[in-house]
Amino acid sequence: MSTLFEKIGGEAAVNAAVDIFYRKVLSDDSISHFFETTDMAAQHAKQKSFLTMAFGGPNDYTGADMRKAHAPLVEKGLNESHFNAVAGHLQSTLEELNVPADLIGEVMAIAGSTKDDVLGK
Amino acid sequence: MAKITYGDHHLQTEDGESVLDTLLRNNIDAPYSCKAGVCQTCIMQCGSGNLPEASQKELKDNLRKQGYFLSCQCYTENDLEIKLPDSEQLFVSANLIEKETLSPTVVRLRLQTATPLYYHAGQFINVKRADGLIRSYSLASLPSEDNLLELHVKRMDNGDMSHWISETFSVGESIEIDGPVGDCFYSSGSHNMPLLLVGSGTGLAPLIGILRDALHNNHSGPIYLYHAAFTEEELYLDKEIKSLINNANNVHYKPVVTKHMTEDYVVTGRSCEVALVEHPDLKDWQVYICGAPNMVKFMQQRAFLAGASMNNIHTDPFESKELRTEPRDS
Numbered sequence: 001m002s003t004l005f006e007k008i009g010g011e012a013a014v015n016a017a018v019d020i021f022y023r024k025v026l027s028d029d030s031i032s033h034f035f036e037t038t039d040m041a042a043q044h045a046k047q048k049s050f051l052t053m054a055f056g057g058p059n060d061y062t063g064a065d066m067r068k069a070h071a072p073l074v075e076k077g078l079n080e081s082h083f084n085a086v087a088g089h090l091q092s093t094l095e096e097l098n099v100p101a102d103l104i105g106e107v108m109a110i111a112g113s114t115k116d117d118v119l120g121k
Numbered sequence: 122m123a124k125i126t127y128g129d130h131h132l133q134t135e136d137g138e139s140v141l142d143t144l145l146r147n148n149i150d151a152p153y154s155c156k157a158g159v160c161q162t163c164i165m166q167c168g169s170g171n172l173p174e175a176s177q178k179e180l181k182d183n184l185r186k187q188g189y190f191l192s193c194q195c196y197t198e199n200d201l202e203i204k205l206p207d208s209e210q211l212f213v214s215a216n217l218i219e220k221e222t223l224s225p226t227v228v229r230l231r232l233q234t235a236t237p238l239y240y241h242a243g244q245f246i247n248v249k250r251a252d253g254l255i256r257s258y259s260l261a262s263l264p265s266e267d268n269l270l271e272l273h274v275k276r277m278d279n280g281d282m283s284h285w286i287s288e289t290f291s292v293g294e295s296i297e298i299d300g301p302v303g304d305c306f307y308s309s310g311s312h313n314m315p316l317l318l319v320g321s322g323t324g325l326a327p328l329i330g331i332l333r334d335a336l337h338n339n340h341s342g343p344i345y346l347y348h349a350a351f352t353e354e355e356l357y358l359d360k361e362i363k364s365l366i367n368n369a370n371n372v373h374y375k376p377v378v379t380k381h382m383t384e385d386y387v388v389t390g391r392s393c394e395v396a397l398v399e400h401p402d403l404k405d406w407q408v409y410i411c412g413a414p415n416m417v418k419f420m421q422q423r424a425f426l427a428g429a430s431m432n433n434i435h436t437d438p439f440e441s442k443e444l445r446t447e448p449r450d451s
Contacts, residue, residue: 019430027426039157040421044431 004056004106008099014051017093022047024089031085034073054090054111066117074120083118087111124200134197140165140176141192151192152205152255155440158194160257161302162247164211165192170201179302184211212249212297213238218269220292224357226276227323228287231262231269238301240264242330243409245437246300248272248282256282259327259411259437260301263334270298273326273357305409305437307334314433315342317408319396319420321349324412325358327437331409336369344369347396349377349412375399397423404428407435414438 009016022044026032037043053059070078090111094104115121125132125143134143141163144151153163158179167188176195177185189206219231238246245259262271276287290296305327316335318328325348332346350356356376366372377395393416400406408424410417417438424434 019425022431023426023428026422036422040418040425041431 004103005052005058008055008103008107010057011052013097013099014048014055014057016097017051018044018048020096021051021089021093024093025086028085028089031082034076034078034082051090054107056106056110063114063117066114067120070118071120078119080115080119083115123197125197126200126202127204138196139193140195140197140201140203144192152253153193154255154257156193157438157440158191159303159438159440160245160247161191161300162255162257163192164189164206165203166190166206168202168204170197170203171199172201173197173199211299212247213299214295215270215298216295217290217292220290223273224355226355227357228274228276229261230272230274230286230290232272232296232298233269234298237264237268238270238298240301241306242334243306243327243437244301244303245327246270246272246298247302249297249299250282250285251296254282257302257439259303259323259330261326261329263330263337265337266333271326271330273323275323303437305331305411305435307331307338307340308407309338311342311407311433312338312340313342315406316340316344317396317400317403317406317424318344318346319349319393319408319410320347321393321412321416322355322439324410324417324437324439327411328409329358329362332372333365336365336372340371342371344372345375345396345400346372347375347377347393349379349393349416351379353378393420394423396420397427400427402428405430405433407433409435409437411437412439414440 022035025035035043049059053061087108091104091108094107122136123134125134125140127144127149130147130149132143132147134140135146138146141151141153141156151163154160155162161179167190172188172190173195176190176192179191179194180189192203213234213236215232215234217230218233219229221229223229240260242260242263245257247255247257249255258272258274260270261273262269274283274286276283318332320328328346328348332344335344346362348356356378359376362374366374375395377393403424406429408429410420410424417436421434421436425431
């Protein structure tokens with residue numbers, strides 16, 4: 001039985017998705033300010049590791065890292081509506097890439113599991 | 122918290138602080154310029170301790186093996202013993218062969234090294250004055266066609282180095298250089314792709330190198346070069362570019378003059394927006410953006426949103442101490 005990461009297409013899938021996904025969040029005025037930064041290449045790399053994690057790939061994320069990394073954003077007002085907007089862009093990215101619905105469901109479940117840590121709850 | 126040993130100093134890093142920050146906080150006069158892992162001015166050598174990968178990833182293999190690292194990118198949990206590099210190992214002497222005034226603020230230097238430097242047009246070198254002051258300048262020359270290294274130096278209002286180069290540095294004298302550094306250069310793999318080259322001020326220098334490299338490789342896709350300057354006389358290579366591309370039907374040169382705009386307006390990059398108005402869809406383009414950091418960052422995001430892949434957007438922000446009014450945070 002192959003893993004979710006293998007089924008979805010591995011690193012090639014991450015590479016195909018990252019530009020589309022990052023472009024969507026940067027174009028969304030309700031959340032783009034959380035993603036704007038002086039170092040776009042570094043931010044792009046962060047989106048890539050996030051997608052790798054959400055696709056069930058190798059990663060060393062811990063809940064504590066998630067909390068720490070997002071704490072400054074929570075202070076700036078990051079809330080559930082922003083989280084849901086990002087999740088929506090993730091879903092539509094996968095749909096655009098014609099990922100089968102059952103795999104999208106699995107990815108969304110992984111992404112959803114980070115919610116409390118991201119929002120510092 | 123890690124312990125940093127630097128000569129007789131025994132220092133402790135604080136949370137979220139780079140090794141460079143630790144040195145500066147302790148009033149140690151360590152060399153640095155961009156604080157963004159780009160210019161490599163802050164390079165140091167580690168005698169003992171395990172370096173974090175990120176502090177070495179931009180360095181060449183041979184330097185990595187010798188324990189060189191960038192102190193501004195070094196966030197360590199491990200104790201390190203560090204020192205400034207032996208400059209003989211990094212820097213070579215270069216002799217000034219030609220110096221030419223291109224505009225009221227820009228001079229062109231042509232330098233010769235004893236052994237040829239291996240580089241790509243568009244990369245940059247670090248130039249060190251006898252007193253140790255270091256600044257980065259991009260290479261406008263093409264190694265396959267030019268024997269000399271060509272730099273364009275713009276006199277900055279508070280620029281110690283650029284004033285000295287403009288007014289004092291003379292033909293026959295030499296200066297130390299190291300490099301090349303950077304990944305803003307032409308790739309022959311993009312042979313058929315459209316190229317968008319956008320530069321402000323002496324951001325033109327690397328772009329001219331890239332343009333000449335593309336022509337040298339018989340680039341078949343269309344090439345659009347936008348050069349933004351405050352005044353017409355600061356379009357300092359206007360005639361030269363026009364004659365360079367005279368026989369190249371696929372190259373389009375668009376000078377942009379912004380003399381009616383305020384300085385703030387230009388620095389935020391709006392003057393270069395014309396490039397995106399004329400090319401709203403950059404999917405499968407190679408994009409090169411060089412010059413004032415605010416313009417570069419603004420255009421990088423706009424180019425990405427216009428469909429260019431992040432891997433195809435190449436930037437060279439001219440980070441410098443003179444351009445900043447306060448220290449960058451990391």
